[in-house]
Amino acid sequence: MIVVENRLFVADEYADQFVERFRDSMGKVESQPGFVKFELLTPANSETDSYISQTYWESMEDFEAWTDTDAFAEAHDDHPPKDMFTEPHELEIHDVAFERTAE
Template sequence: MFVTINRIPVHPEYAAAFEARFQDRARAVDAAPGFVRNLVLRPADPATQPYLVQTFWESREAFEAWVESDAFKKGHARAGSLPREAFRGPNELETFEVLSDSARP
């Protein structure tokens, strides 16, 4: 399994608008081959911690195919719906291979 974590620092006054983007997302990724699930984690302290957006994939190749797809490009074109000042800094994308998973034998 392959996991991405996108750390997105959002100013607290834009939190509701940021969260609404995920509630109203197009869900195109849900149909992508190899996609497993998506988690959006709200920070306990939004003034100092970023939101975490995690995606789970069957493989790195499945994730990379999604990133190269027209559906990805179209879905992320909506990302500009919040003004630049909504963010406390740039997002940071991290990628991981799952070493151990207690939910999987």
């Protein structure tokens, strides 16, 4: 399994709009083969403007296949205002080495 993490730096005045944009775009990825789950992490305090979008995929191939779909293009074609972001986003992809859950 992999985790695709997109760290986005959002200006305070756009925080609510940013979260709504993600909420409104959901429904496009859930039916994709290999998709496991999505999480949008918001800042827990005012010391950061960093939001983290995380998608979990069964494999890198599943994620790459998603990026070649019309649904992916539709989910990313609504361009936000340029001043919504304070810095360029940072994309990272990680393999899940192991996982623990509650008993």
